[in-house]
Amino acid sequence: MNILLLGYGKMGKIIGEIAESRGHHIVGKINIDNREDLSMLDPDTIDVAIEFSQPDAAFENISWAINRKIPVVSGTTGWLEKKPAIASLTLEKETAFFYASNFSVGVNIFFRVNRFLAGLMKDQKDYKVTMEEIHHTEKKDAPSGTAITLAEAIIDEIPSLRNWKLAEDASESEKELMITSKRIDPAPGTHIVRYRSEIDDIEISHTAHSRKGFALGAVLVAEWIKNKNGVLSMDDFLSF
Ligand SMILES: NC(=O)C1=CN([C@@H]2O[C@H](COP(=O)(O)OP(=O)(O)OC[C@H]3O[C@@H](n4cnc5c(N)ncnc54)[C@H](OP(=O)(O)O)[C@@H]3O)[C@@H](O)[C@H]2O)C=CC1
Numbered sequence: 001m002n003i004l005l006l007g008y009g010k011m012g013k014i015i016g017e018i019a020e021s022r023g024h025h026i027v028g029k030i031n032i033d034n035r036e037d038l039s040m041l042d043p044d045t046i047d048v049a050i051e052f053s054q055p056d057a058a059f060e061n062i063s064w065a066i067n068r069k070i071p072v073v074s075g076t077t078g079w080l081e082k083k084p085a086i087a088s089l090t091l092e093k094e095t096a097f098f099y100a101s102n103f104s105v106g107v108n109i110f111f112r113v114n115r116f117l118a119g120l121m122k123d124q125k126d127y128k129v130t131m132e133e134i135h136h137t138e139k140k141d142a143p144s145g146t147a148i149t150l151a152e153a154i155i156d157e158i159p160s161l162r163n164w165k166l167a168e169d170a171s172e173s174e175k176e177l178m179i180t181s182k183r184i185d186p187a188p189g190t191h192i193v194r195y196r197s198e199i200d201d202i203e204i205s206h207t208a209h210s211r212k213g214f215a216l217g218a219v220l221v222a223e224w225i226k227n228k229n230g231v232l233s234m235d236d237f238l239s240f
């Protein structure tokens with residue numbers, strides 16, 4: 001396949017290596033300082049764009065590709081307030097858009113365990129749930145996209161919770177799930193969900209040892225998305 005990399009930073013580089021090792025051809029490596037290269041590409045020759053850039057660049061990158069009917073696999077976090085507009089554009093252009101806050105198989109298993117545990121805890125009033133995420137110091141957004149996905153599932157399952165909040169924000173209420181974001185190098189991504197009572201703690205965690213799982217997942221999705229239409233997610237891709 002011919003793959004366009006929109007964003008060629010830490011993730012873009014690993015994705016490029018994995019894609020080439022699987023026989024794919026990288027037709028462009030776009031960063032903030034070479035966006036003019038986009039005008040030299042023939043959209044009809046691009047099978048898929050893989051977008052891992054930055055929160056303030058994602059919408060422009062994704063729209064560029066969707067407007068040209070190029071299917072997009074995106075992992076950029078921190079821009080999701082604009083996802084409904086991308087969803088509409090995807091349907092209008094009859095192409096495909098795939099988003100995941102985390103492409104690793106391990107985290108997607110963790111997502112399922114998190115939802116199951118939250119379901120068990122919904123009537124356990126003596127436990128207070130909190131979350132912690134740890135990432136490298138270059139990360140631009142907080143909390144992480146993965147932490148937000150975990151929090152949304154917990155809030156969905158536990159009716160007494162209304163929303164999540166960063167722990168650094170001043171006030172705290174019983175209705176809020178507090179998320180602590182720590183930035184420590186070189187952490188590729190750790191997420192901990194903790195239920196604490198006076199009697200005991202229940203804790204589940206996922207720790208990425210490198211970025212390989214995220215990058216491989218994005219390439220596998222890019223191979224899978226060819227000839228598909230619509231707004232897709234890991235629930236469409238995974239067979240478990
Ligand atoms: N969903 C998932 O599984 C995962 C998601 N992520 C997310 O992916 C994103 C990228 O992460 P990471 O690679 O570590 O970040 P990096 O900062 O290493 O890379 C981001 C790249 O995007 C480029 N960029 C900035 N603005 C633009 C623009 N307007 N057009 C094109 N490219 C641009 C930057 O270019 P320049 O260097 O020139 O500024 C940089 O090279 C983050 O949002 C992160 O949270 C990360 C890992 C896994």
Ligand SMILES: O=C(O)C1=N[C@H](C(=O)O)C[C@H](O)C1
Pocket residue numbers: 077101102135139140143144145146147188189190214
């Ligand atoms: O920025 C990162 O590095 C990561 N970002 C994603 C997120 O915000 O959840 C996924 C992973 O945790 C690494």
